[in-house]
Amino acid sequence: QVQLVESGGGLVQAGGSLRLSCTTSGRTLSSDAMGWFRQAPGKEREFVASISWTGGNTDYADSVKGRFTISRDSAKNTVYLQMNSLKPEDTAVYYCAAKAYGGSFIYTRPVDYNYWGQGTQVTVSS
16 A cells, blocks of 8 residues: 655745655655645645656746755655745645656656645645
8 A cells, every 4th residue: 555645734924934745655766756736725736846766857836946846865765845935825735746657757747646645734824
């Protein structure tokens, strides 16, 4: 049974920072591409960031470029999302996802991913 568990969400003031973590059990991530997505109330799930299995390739949504950083520690089966300069519009449930055997590619569509976490709430107050 593959499980992805996110943590690190919470309430923060605008301009603040949070670091989300996603740890996988039941599967090693070493060959998987990983992604972060978010979903705000009444909106569709949207791409935030993705990282290749080597960690050498990353991609970000335009709305978070320069503020968010995705990274991974394959030895710990963990992916991180460092979020700086947070804005109220970043408020959403954040999900991590794994693309099995993703290779060196980046994936930005939810349909590309095989496994999902349960999500962690991030709320940014103005």
